[in-house]
């Protein structure tokens with residue numbers, strides 16, 4: 001499991017998030033939600049190693065983060081593709097780095113996400129949503145034990161969104177621990193097992209718990225619980 005042990009972190013020595021403490025179990029999908037600027041992306045950057053925690057630590061399966069880092073995949077909010085590589089070259093690169101990736105799976109996914117016409121193109125020639133699909137596929141090909149996804153649903157068209165939701169369900173079934181940040185509370189409510197709320201850099205507690213177990217949530221929708229927890233109407 002992915003464990004955040006009371007981590008704090010930020011930029012230029014200024015803490016943005018403080019004392020964040022929760023876990024994501026294997027086979028579980030957890031959503032990180034909060035208003036703009038609450039600290040969701042900062043928290044995800046601490047987990048993926050783009051930022052170093054100022055205090056606290058992160059463990060993967062009880063081990064030091066660095067030792068297990070290779071089993072984590074990340075889908076950033078803005079696709080980060082290499083400008084000088086075609087889509088096919090990106091895929092070849094990942095297939096070489098992860099020799100256990102399946103060519104059949106790759107071909108199936110290229111077809112499902114309608115990426116076959118784009119293989120010889122460079123990233124700049126693709127729409128944002130198509131770049132997002134490539135970014136998703138690159139992460140899926142690594143067969144991750146931990147998947148960290150920042151705002152995954154925004155650029156996707158309705159077909160891409162439904163395919164990606166299917167893939168997330170499938171990864172969950174296979175036992176991947178999935179953490180995603182989103183503003184789409186209705187999707188989070190449908191898809192996720194638990195929700196962690198961050199407000200102004202602090203993690204809010206729900207009935208004394210570090211997260212909301214959606215199955216056990218009694219009062220109303222996630223949206224109404226979210227608004228009442230952050231103190232908005």
Ligand SMILES: Nc1ncnc2c1ncn2[C@@H]1O[C@H](COP(=O)(O)OP(=O)(O)OP(=O)(O)O)[C@@H](O)[C@H]1O
Nearest residue numbers: 011012016034035036037038039040041042043181
């Ligand atoms: N690279 C950076 N340097 C300095 N401050 C930053 C940087 N990135 C984010 N911040 C600040 O950290 C705070 C939290 O930002 P963060 O991106 O983590 O929020 P978020 O919850 O992901 O917001 P959103 O929902 O708008 O994406 C904001 O005040 C933001 O201005």
